Amino acid sequence: MRRMKTRAAVLWGLHQDWKIEEIELDPPKSGEVLVRWLAAGLCHSDEHLVTGDMVIPEETRVMFGLPDVFPLIGGHEGCGVVEEIGPGVTTLQPGDHVAASFIPACGRCAFCVTGRTNLCDLGAAVFGPGQIGDGTDRHHIGGKGIAIVAKLGTFAEHGIIHESSAVKVDADLPPAAVALVSCGVTTGAGSAINRAEVKPGHTVVVVGVGGVGINAVQGARMAGARNIVAVDPVEFKQKFALDLGATHATASMEEAQPLVTELTMGRGADSVILTPGVMYGDLLGPALTLTGKGGTCVVTAVAPMTQTNADINLFELAMWQKEVRGVLFGAGNPRFDIPNLLSLYRSGQLKLDELITRTYSLDQLNEGYQDMRDGKNIRGVVVFD
Numbered sequence: 001m002r003r004m005k006t007r008a009a010v011l012w013g014l015h016q017d018w019k020i021e022e023i024e025l026d027p028p029k030s031g032e033v034l035v036r037w038l039a040a041g042l043c044h045s046d047e048h049l050v051t052g053d054m055v056i057p058e059e060t061r062v063m064f065g066l067p068d069v070f071p072l073i074g075g076h077e078g079c080g081v082v083e084e085i086g087p088g089v090t091t092l093q094p095g096d097h098v099a100a101s102f103i104p105a106c107g108r109c110a111f112c113v114t115g116r117t118n119l120c121d122l123g124a125a126v127f128g129p130g131q132i133g134d135g136t137d138r139h140h141i142g143g144k145g146i147a148i149v150a151k152l153g154t155f156a157e158h159g160i161i162h163e164s165s166a167v168k169v170d171a172d173l174p175p176a177a178v179a180l181v182s183c184g185v186t187t188g189a190g191s192a193i194n195r196a197e198v199k200p201g202h203t204v205v206v207v208g209v210g211g212v213g214i215n216a217v218q219g220a221r222m223a224g225a226r227n228i229v230a231v232d233p234v235e236f237k238q239k240f241a242l243d244l245g246a247t248h249a250t251a252s253m254e255e256a257q258p259l260v261t262e263l264t265m266g267r268g269a270d271s272v273i274l275t276p277g278v279m280y281g282d283l284l285g286p287a288l289t290l291t292g293k294g295g296t297c298v299v300t301a302v303a304p305m306t307q308t309n310a311d312i313n314l315f316e317l318a319m320w321q322k323e324v325r326g327v328l329f330g331a332g333n334p335r336f337d338i339p340n341l342l343s344l345y346r347s348g349q350l351k352l353d354e355l356i357t358r359t360y361s362l363d364q365l366n367e368g369y370q371d372m373r374d375g376k377n378i379r380g381v382v383v384f385d
């Protein structure tokens with residue numbers, strides 16, 4: 001391959017629209033592959049780049065010698081087809097279909113080899129310069145290197161990614177379904193199954209049933225929860241959650257409180273999973289009040305990087321022996337979980353097509369994000385021609 005031109009959605013700074021730009025791609029270097037993206041999901045995490053919630057504060061960036069955040073190519077939920085492989089690539093070949101993995105999986109660090117691939121040490125590279133392998137850029141705009149979100153940049157027709165960021169999937173699976181599993185489904189289902197450790201008979205509360213939360217509902221259902229209370233201010237999302245396995249739905253955690261008390265004969269929920277669009281400190285208190293004795297509160301949603309306060313009752317935390325747990329990428333192993341969840345989709349136990357409220361072209365990306373902000377979508381997906 002020679003240097004090629006392609007199109008990508010670029011964010012030039014905070015609070016701006018995504019701009020569809022022509023960019024240039026270098027050939028893949030050692031360990032890298034050229035991917036043609038087929039579908040990309042509109043996860044809320046890319047929105048945190050627009051609002052600044054997930055942008056490293058300038059002083060910290062300079063202190064650690066990290067590269068400029070902007071401009072960047074967005075998108076980390078994706079399904080693509082490998083078109084070319086660079087030197088030394090051993091796990092993929094042209095024609096393979098892949099799911100993007102927003103945390104790379106090297107397969108040999110301490111976390112990977114102990115079954116916690118979601119915490120792979122290569123994850124640190126996600127905020128570093130250039131490509132994972134050698135820190136240099138393969139994507140360029142106006143003659144300058146440009147960053148790619150999560151070392152993926154799936155809001156593009158083509159891209160160069162490292163083989164550790166790609167999970168091979170069956171080529172006959174619908175690309176949009178694979179794209180959803182590449183982040184939101186694995187994160188949501190894993191929050192319930194791996195992190196909340198939902199067991200048959202449990203009462204589970206899921207707070208925020210968008211693209212991630214709806215899969216916490218599905219995960220809790222597959223794990224055998226007796227009661228699944230979906231909390232979301234948007235009425236259509238409550239109804240949708242009831243169709244996908246929630247047994248009850250409310251508009252707020254306050255409204256869920258008497259219901260959970262009644263459902264559990266006063267014991268409280270076995271687990272509460274927090275998947276709102278943005279995590280704020282004042283959500284943790286009511287979530288822990290819903291959590292029963294010996295219960296677990298799982299924080300999946302991303303908070304602004306500068307958020308350091310949460311108002312919780314520390315007496316109850318110890319005396320009721322409650323637990324607060326963070327979760328990254330479903331606390332699992334993407335190379336196992338992504339194909340495994342897709343096998344549950346094939347067998348009909350995991351619903352994916354239903355989650356796609358609307359598809360968009362790359363040029364309609366801003367419209368897609370506006371629909372997400374307006375609460376219209378469970379998940380929007382960009383589908384490439």
Ligand SMILES: NC(=O)c1ccc[n+]([C@@H]2O[C@H](COP(=O)([O-])OP(=O)(O)OC[C@H]3O[C@@H](n4cnc5c(N)ncnc54)[C@H](O)[C@@H]3O)[C@@H](O)[C@H]2O)c1
Nearest residue numbers: 044045187208210211212232276277300301302327328329
């Ligand atoms: N931990 C991880 O590894 C990981 C991975 C992917 C996404 N995320 C994060 O998960 C969160 C959810 O992502 P998403 O793509 O599903 O977002 P989304 O915008 O599709 O869904 C969020 C839902 O939360 C609802 N909501 C907002 N405030 C609420 C509140 N106070 N109470 C109840 N419901 C509320 C909204 O109506 C919406 O339905 C985001 O913060 C995202 O960045 C985390």
Ligand SMILES: [Zn+2]
Nearest residue numbers: 043045183184
């Ligand atoms: Zn995501």
Ligand SMILES: [Zn+2]
Nearest residue numbers: 106109112120
């Ligand atoms: Zn690793």
